[in-house]
Amino acid sequence: MDKNPLAVNIAGVKFKNPLIAASGTFGYGLEYSEIYDVSKIGGISLKGLTLLPKEGNDSPRIAETPSGILNSVGLQNPGTKAFVNDYMPKIKKLGTVLIANIAGNTLEEYAQTAKIVSASGVDMIELNISCPNVKQGGMAFGVEPDSVRAVTEKVKENSSLPLIVKLTPNVSDITKNAAAAQKGGADAISLINTISGMAVDYKTRRPVLKNVTGGLSGPAVKPVALKMVWQVYNTVDIPIIGMGGIMSYTDVLEFIICGASAVQIGTANIYNPTAMPEILADLERYFKENNLTLEELKGTLIV
Amino acid sequence: MERKITVLSNKEIAPKIFKLTAAAKIPDKTRCGNFVHIQLKEKPLRRPFCICDFSRELETLTIVYEVKGEGTKLLSGYQKGTCLDALFPLGNGFDIKSAKKIFLVGGGLGTAVLPAAFKSYEGEFTSFIGFKSKENIILAEELSLGGDLFVSTEDGSFGEKGFVTDCVKREISLRKPDIILACGPEPMLKSLQKISCQFGTKTLVSLEERMGCGVGACVVCAVKIKRDGQEHNMRVCKDGPVFDINEVVFN
Missing domain, CATH: 2.40.30.10 (Translation factors)
Structure with a gap:
C-alpha cells in the first residue's frame, strides 16, 4: 500500500499535505505561482475578502520585531465582485485546495460575502473574525463567544461549503470561543491569528506603524499558538488547523503533536518565498524515514 | 529569479x-x-x-x-x-518605451537608481544629481561616463548652488527630453511633478516603502496612486517601484 502519509481530510475536503498558506501572506496565490508550482502545497487560505473593495491602512504597514513582524495592512482587497470575475478564473488553475477568507462589518455583510464566494468555485470558507487591524474588521465578532456563535451560524445558513472559523488569541479564554464556533456549526477551527501589539521608535517618539497598533506574527508567537492549539484540541471535536510562527518542519510536527490536523504557514513565506516547498520536502523525508502518518502523530502529546 | x-x-x-x-x-x-x-x-x-x-x-x-x-x-x-x-x-523597472532623449534625475541617495540606465537603454542621456554638500556627492564619475552631467549642492560647495530641480527646469526647454527617470526625496519629487506638468514631459519615478515579501503577496508596501480619478493603495514591490509621477499622491 503506497498511501500518502501526509494526506489529510478536513470536513470532507482532501488535502495532499497539511501545509496551507496563511491568509494575507500569499495573496491569491498568483505571485508565488510565478516562483514555484503551488499545486505542491496542501492549500491556500486566500487574502481576506470583504463584500466591497477595501483600500486598507496607510503605510508603514510593517515593523520588524524580535523574532517576528508586526503588520497592519487593514484588509486591503479587491472585493467579492473583482474576486469572482478577475481573480477566480486564474486562481482555479492553481491545482490546490482554495479557501476563501472572508471578513465583514455586519452579520449581513458576512452572509452576502459567504453567499457570493460559495458560488465562486472555492473549496472552503475561512471565517475571519479576528483581524486586529481594522476597527470593524470582524474582530468585534471574534471576542465574545455569543457573537462567535452568531456569525458562524449566519455564514452556515448562507453557504453549503465546509466552514473554518479562525480565532483570535486576543481573548481571555480561547476555549470558550472555540466551543462557541463548534456550537454555531463550524466544521473546523484555525488558530491563532496575530497577537495585537505595537512598535515604537524612541528617536521620533512615534509608533512605527501608521495605524499605531498591528498584529504580531512569526517565531515570537509560536509558544502562545502551541498552547492554544493544545487547549482547543482538548475542548472541541472538530479538526484544528494550527498556525503561529511555523518556520520549519519541526515546528509543523509540534503543532500536529498538540492536536492540529493541518497547519498554516504565514510569516515564513514573507521571509522566504520558497519556504513552503522547502518545509514540505523536509516533512516528506521525516514521515518516510520514521514510517509514520500524519494521523498517527496527531494529538500524541505526552503530559 | x-x-x-x-x-x-x-x-x-x-x-x-x-x-x-x-x-x-x-x-x-x-x-x-x-x-x-x-x-x-x-x-x-x-x-x-x-x-x-x-x-x-x-x-x-x-x-x-x-x-x-x-x-x-x-x-x-x-x-x-x-x-x-x-x-x-x-519590481517593474523603468519602462521607457521608445524614448531616446533621457534625463536622469537623482536627489541624494536617490541617485543610486540611475547608473543602471546605461546598461538598460540606448539613447542620449543627461544626468542631474543634487546633494546637500560636496562631501555627500556619490556616483558622479559613473554618471559622467554616460553623457552630460549636472551636479548641484544646496550649499554651493560644489557645482551649481541650489536644488537639482532648478537645473532640470533650465535644461528641459533647451534639451527637450522625451522622458525623465527620477528618484529622490519627496520635496524633489513634488517639484519634479510640477515641472513634468508644466513642460508635458513624461516622468517616471522610483518610490520606496517599508516592505514585506517583495513579490506582491503580502500587500504591505502600499503607496497612494491616483488612477481613473480615484486614489488606490498600490504595491511598491509588484506594481512599482516605478510609477508615473503624475499618478503619485504625495503626503
Whole structure:
C-alpha cells in the first residue's frame, strides 16, 4: 500500500499535505505561482475578502520585531465582485485546495460575502473574525463567544461549503470561543491569528506603524499558538488547523503533536518565498524515514 | 529569479553611504529600476535595495545604501566572500518605451537608481544629481561616463548652488527630453511633478516603502496612486517601484 502519509481530510475536503498558506501572506496565490508550482502545497487560505473593495491602512504597514513582524495592512482587497470575475478564473488553475477568507462589518455583510464566494468555485470558507487591524474588521465578532456563535451560524445558513472559523488569541479564554464556533456549526477551527501589539521608535517618539497598533506574527508567537492549539484540541471535536510562527518542519510536527490536523504557514513565506516547498520536502523525508502518518502523530502529546 | 550573491567589495563612498558590489548572475530581464531583496544573516525580514548597476559580462551587481538602522549597519559590516540570499530582479523597472532623449534625475541617495540606465537603454542621456554638500556627492564619475552631467549642492560647495530641480527646469526647454527617470526625496519629487506638468514631459519615478515579501503577496508596501480619478493603495514591490509621477499622491 503506497498511501500518502501526509494526506489529510478536513470536513470532507482532501488535502495532499497539511501545509496551507496563511491568509494575507500569499495573496491569491498568483505571485508565488510565478516562483514555484503551488499545486505542491496542501492549500491556500486566500487574502481576506470583504463584500466591497477595501483600500486598507496607510503605510508603514510593517515593523520588524524580535523574532517576528508586526503588520497592519487593514484588509486591503479587491472585493467579492473583482474576486469572482478577475481573480477566480486564474486562481482555479492553481491545482490546490482554495479557501476563501472572508471578513465583514455586519452579520449581513458576512452572509452576502459567504453567499457570493460559495458560488465562486472555492473549496472552503475561512471565517475571519479576528483581524486586529481594522476597527470593524470582524474582530468585534471574534471576542465574545455569543457573537462567535452568531456569525458562524449566519455564514452556515448562507453557504453549503465546509466552514473554518479562525480565532483570535486576543481573548481571555480561547476555549470558550472555540466551543462557541463548534456550537454555531463550524466544521473546523484555525488558530491563532496575530497577537495585537505595537512598535515604537524612541528617536521620533512615534509608533512605527501608521495605524499605531498591528498584529504580531512569526517565531515570537509560536509558544502562545502551541498552547492554544493544545487547549482547543482538548475542548472541541472538530479538526484544528494550527498556525503561529511555523518556520520549519519541526515546528509543523509540534503543532500536529498538540492536536492540529493541518497547519498554516504565514510569516515564513514573507521571509522566504520558497519556504513552503522547502518545509514540505523536509516533512516528506521525516514521515518516510520514521514510517509514520500524519494521523498517527496527531494529538500524541505526552503530559 | 536569482537567489545568491557573494560580496566582492563593500566600502564607504561618502559619510554613511556604502557601495556594495557582489558576484551575481544577472538575468536577461534585469533593468534599471528593478530592486534586490536581501536577507541579512542576522535578520530574516528582507531589505529592498534598488539595483544601482550591473554587468552581465563581469557578473556583478552593485547597490548603494545609507547606514540608517540596524539592518544597514549589519550590511555595512559584511566582508568580501560573504554569501547572501538575495532575490532579484524584482519590481517593474523603468519602462521607457521608445524614448531616446533621457534625463536622469537623482536627489541624494536617490541617485543610486540611475547608473543602471546605461546598461538598460540606448539613447542620449543627461544626468542631474543634487546633494546637500560636496562631501555627500556619490556616483558622479559613473554618471559622467554616460553623457552630460549636472551636479548641484544646496550649499554651493560644489557645482551649481541650489536644488537639482532648478537645473532640470533650465535644461528641459533647451534639451527637450522625451522622458525623465527620477528618484529622490519627496520635496524633489513634488517639484519634479510640477515641472513634468508644466513642460508635458513624461516622468517616471522610483518610490520606496517599508516592505514585506517583495513579490506582491503580502500587500504591505502600499503607496497612494491616483488612477481613473480615484486614489488606490498600490504595491511598491509588484506594481512599482516605478510609477508615473503624475499618478503619485504625495503626503
